[in-house]
Amino acid sequence: MENQNHIRYGLLDREDLCSAIKTMSKENLDELCAEIRQFLLEHVSQTGGHLASNLGVVELTVALHRCFDTAEDRLIFDVGHQCYTHKLLTGRRAGFDALRQFGGMSGFLKPEESPHDPCITGHASGSVSVALGMAHARTLQHRDYSVVAVIGDGALTGGMAYEALNSAGGSGEPLIVVLNDNNMSIDKNVGAMSRHLSRLRVRPHYLQMKKDVKTALGHIPGGEGAVNLISRSKRAVKSVVLPSPMFEEMGFTYLGPVDGHDVLAMCQLFQSAREMNKPVLIHVMTRKGKGYSYAEQKPEKYHGVSKFDVETGLPLKKSAPNFSAVFGAELVKLAQENPKICAVTAAMPSGTGLSAFSKRYPDRFFDVGIAEEHAVAMSAGMAKQGMRPVCALYSTFLQRSYDQLIHDVAIDHIPLVLAIDRAGIVGEDGATHNGVFDVGFLRQIPGMTLLAPASFAELRSMLRSAVAHLSGPIALRYPRGGEGAYTEDHSEGPDACLREGTDIVLVSYGTMINQTLEAAEILNKNNVISAVVKLNDLTADFSAGLLQRIADCGRVAVVEDVVHAGGMGQALAETLARSGIATRWIRLCNTGDTFAPQGAVSRIYEYYHLDGNGIAATCLEAMQHEKETGRPSV
The missing domain is CATH 3.40.50.970 (Thiamin diphosphate (ThDP)-binding fold, Pyr/PP domains)
Known part of the structure; x- marks a missing residue:
């Protein structure tokens, strides 16, 4: 495939895209959305990532950027995995070459990348809570900007969303919640909320008519009374037609549903919502996987994808048992x-x-x-x-x-x-x-x-x-993905010794045992004979056999791909100290006190020295320090 940096897109290549998008004609907007979809397909097929969800919100994201200035206004995508168009429109096009790779651009909102990303996201159902907090801060600081939360119907199955909606509606705080309704989360939505939204989808598009009628009546004598009468009648009709006007009962003005692939129609509602100066929920109907037939037909399959062939929709690498x-x-x-x-x-x-x-x-x-x-x-x-x-x-x-x-x-x-x-x-x-x-x-x-x-x-x-x-x-x-070279079953008892040794005891569990066994082989080539013990039960007391091995060797390294605090290494060190077992040194190989970055699992292991070479190097360094100083390695 042609190098992505040399592909010409037309509208997407414009240097003034962020400002131009606010005045584009409908034809140009449609053309821009088509170019964005092509760009996403070409890049995600080469890097992997979240595809169907991003294809579904192209027009919605373009409409939001047409109506709001995300450098000042706060735009929060619930979960955040559907933010690719947002990133593309905020100057991060070059980042797609290393999307979700080590040292590259995140697949979620990340404030470190851009002032257009207001907060970290990754888990569902929290956007309205964060948005309401930002809206309260705006009011308390006497500032003027809009706050918009985009939440999917899937995220609305999470209870936290309703706690936030209840609080936001009751607060009266100017806030816009955009409900992106594609009848999907990752798998097909379930439950009463899904059925409720299905009923709301048949609601007539009456907003413009309502506005026009109010304007006309406002110019005639007695018009205000007529508007009030119509409003009371409308509420009465809605209480009969709609099984449960839930959002309005929470304190939101409900607008929609609106076609989530019609940029101008959505812009009309966004503008109206901004002018209302109160909590507004806009119900937007989108199609997950829009514009790519394979993703439209099987959106759950194309939610998160590895590298794939755009023409066939098939992954480039055959899936393995997991x-x-x-x-x-x-x-x-x-x-x-x-x-x-x-x-x-x-x-x-x-x-x-x-x-x-x-x-x-x-x-x-x-x-x-x-x-x-x-x-x-x-x-x-x-x-x-x-x-x-x-x-x-x-x-x-x-x-x-x-x-x-x-x-x-x-x-x-x-x-x-x-x-x-x-x-x-x-x-x-x-x-x-x-x-x-x-x-x-x-x-x-x-x-x-x-x-x-x-x-x-x-x-x-x-x-x-x-x-x-x-x-x-x-x-x-157990981990994502498949097993490694270790395929045996030594699951009886709290632990199992997989390899005897006299110089160091390497302790690990789960599939990290593969990297540990690899490290033992490397150490053996350096004339360091290592015992390898695999923990089975992480809540059982450490066995007498394991403690005796450590006492005999005097050196131990605990390998695990979790944070240091509360890990098995910390627990073993405490047990050894409490038992009075003296050791020359203890090495705790883990992810430390940091949040692990993105990237291929193998690359992250290297980053934390949790691959075979890194574990072996850590042990050899400790032994060298011990040899040179005659003192234990700290």
């Missing part, structure tokens, strides 16, 4: 044996590998939408009444249900099974999606059992054990 798929297949087998097993997820049936389960056992499958707190609490209720729910969530989203894990699950010793997908470093989605906190916050919960399978075989064995575990909550954490 932990999510293995988990889903094994859960189907277990459900065949045990009719009490249910599967629960939060808007991620395909991402967590539960699509097959949902089709095989629809009555025992529950997708609650983007509502992790509800998913965990509901699962606790099911388990309390004798069912065996398996709640599958991404690690980064499990963070949102921390209170429920303590209050609704652990205190009452509920035998809930948690399947924690995307644990550890996830790669290109970056800081908001890395699963580097679950070890720390789960280990501190009394009665929690946390297992770490390192292979597909261990995942199957541990899942089978987990559904039979009745003495409290139990969780399995």
Whole structure:
């Protein structure tokens, strides 16, 4: 394919695009949107990224930039994965060559990149809360700018959105909420809100007529009384036609629905909303994947994509077996044996590998939408009444249900099974999606059992054990993607020694055991004989065998792709100190106290010296320091 830097687009190549967009004709706007879609297809197909969601909001984003100045006005995209057009229109075109790559441009809003990005985003349902805070700050500081939150119908399945809408509507604060309704989140939307929005979609387009009638009546005697009468009549009719004018009851003026692919029609509503000077919700109808037939037909498949062929829609690299798929297949087998097993997820049936389960056992499958707190609490209720729910969530989203894990699950010793997908470093989605906190916050919960399978075989064995575990909550954490060179099953007991050694004990868990075994090979070539111990149960006491090995070697390195605080390295160091076991040195190899950047997982491992070479180099450096100084390496 021709080098992207040499492709000519016409309107998109204009140096004055940001200002020109505000006065473009409809024909030029349509042409610009077509060029943007072509640009996104050409670049995302080469870098990977979020495709369908971005194709769906091209016109919406152009309309927002036509009506608002995002250098001063605050434009917040909920989740933020649909911000590619926004970035393109705010001077970051060159960044698309390294989109979501290490050291490159983020796939989400990121204030470090541009003043046009008002805040970090990455998780759903928080945009209205942040926007309301910004609106309050504007009022308190006596400043003049607009605040706009763009939230999808999928994010409206999250409870936080309603807390914010309730507060915003009651505040009377001038604020515009744009509801991007494409009837999708990642998988198809579920629940009562989806049905409610379906009913709202049949609402007549009456806004312009209402404005024209008010203007005309305002010029005749007695016109004001007629306007009031019409308004009362309209409210009465709406209460009959619409099953629940929910947004208006919360204090918002509801406008729409409007065609989300008609720039000028949306601009008309945005301008009206700005003039109202109060909370306004604009209902915009878009099509996810718009303009690319493959993405329109299967938007969930093209939500997040790897590199692909634009002509065929097929990925350039064949997909390999992964932990999510293995988990889903094994859960189907277990459900065949045990009719009490249910599967629960939060808007991620395909991402967590539960699509097959949902089709095989629809009555025992529950997708609650983007509502992790509800998913965990509901699962606790099911388990309390004798069912065996398996709640599958991404690690980064499990963070949102921390209170429920303590209050609704652990205190009452509920035998809930948690399947924690995307644990550890996830790669290109970056800081908001890395699963580097679950070890720390789960280990501190009394009665929690946390297992770490390192292979597909261990995942199957541990899942089978987990559904039979009745003495409290139990969780399995596993990474995105597939297994490495280690494919065995040593899942019995709290740990397993995979390699004997006399000079250093290398301790790790999960798929990081692959990098650890690789480091042991490198050390062996440098005449350093390393023992390798794989932890299975991250909440069990360290075994006497492991502690004795460390005492005999006097040196230990703990390798894990999570933050330092609350990690297994910190726990082992504490145990050694409490047990009075003297060591020459302890090395804790982890992501430290930073938020891991974006980039390929292998590149992030290198960045933190968590690849085989980096681990070995850390150990050799410590041994060299010990040799030169005669003192332990700190």
